[in-house]
Amino acid sequence: MIDLSVRIKNLKFETPFLNASGVWCTTENEIDEILKSEAGGVVFKTMTLEKRVGNPEPRLYVTDDFSINSMGLPNLGVDYYCQIASKLKKYQKPLIASFAGFKEKEFYILAEKIDNTDFDGLEVNLSCPNLEGKGIFAYDLDLSFKILKNLKKITKKVIGVKLPPYNDRETIKKIAEKFLQLKIDFVTLINSYPLGAFIDTKNERLVIKPNQGIGGLGGRVLKPISLAQVILFHKFSQGKIDIIGVGGVETGDDVYQYILAGAKLVGVGTRLLKGPKIFSNLKKQLEKIFREKKINKIEDKLGQLKDY
């Protein structure tokens, strides 16, 4: 019998597939569709204290190879999501609240609100690349560690952090060691690569409008970058912090690569733009790989890359 279920602390996911926050998870209807699919749970669109319309369009460009977005955090606001969480509880799948503040204090107010609801876990988004005139929190390690230390005092729920890509091993090592100390339960690796641009040669202009036409890069091209982050984080955290791998997941083979790299679950972003049907395809394809390789459960292969 193949068992694709995994756990992060006390949360059980019947399959290791999630949406990447941002895709198909802004309205109650979208979240409902994810929960009705073969996804093991859902991560909500990153919520802010107030609702937001986001950046001007065009703000998303998608090809088979990549996506570029500068959505600018459009969402319906924390109160809306807290309210619908109680309705969506009926699916008995983990509901994860992704949230972000513009200032340090807002992270604490958001966490307090979310802590008193039916959400099962929190994903602190320290890596949104698209806020005009603002940097990425996660590139300020001292501030990020301070925020997380304080959030741990506020919430008793399962807590994870969504990180951007880093370009050196030392930073990943430092973060992994600190997260072990802070008892962070999971990390989501990675958000979109922060600086992506593409030019439409016919019209001689960039394909998106906000932020000088530069936005977060996702999709197939991200997978090698993301896999390296997962491998290094898994190594430096000694496999003690669960990882949700995100970046270029399209097939069961991609999922299997993330499992070997050390990710217990995967998040699907760019490919989910075509709809939640991808989750049943991923399930069939991963089960086929498990059958052929005679694997019974994900834990047996987690981080099990062979040496040369």
Ligand code: RRO
């Ligand atoms: O809404 C966005 O522009 C956005 C967010 Br919050 C994020 O975390 N990652 C991304 O690629 N876009």
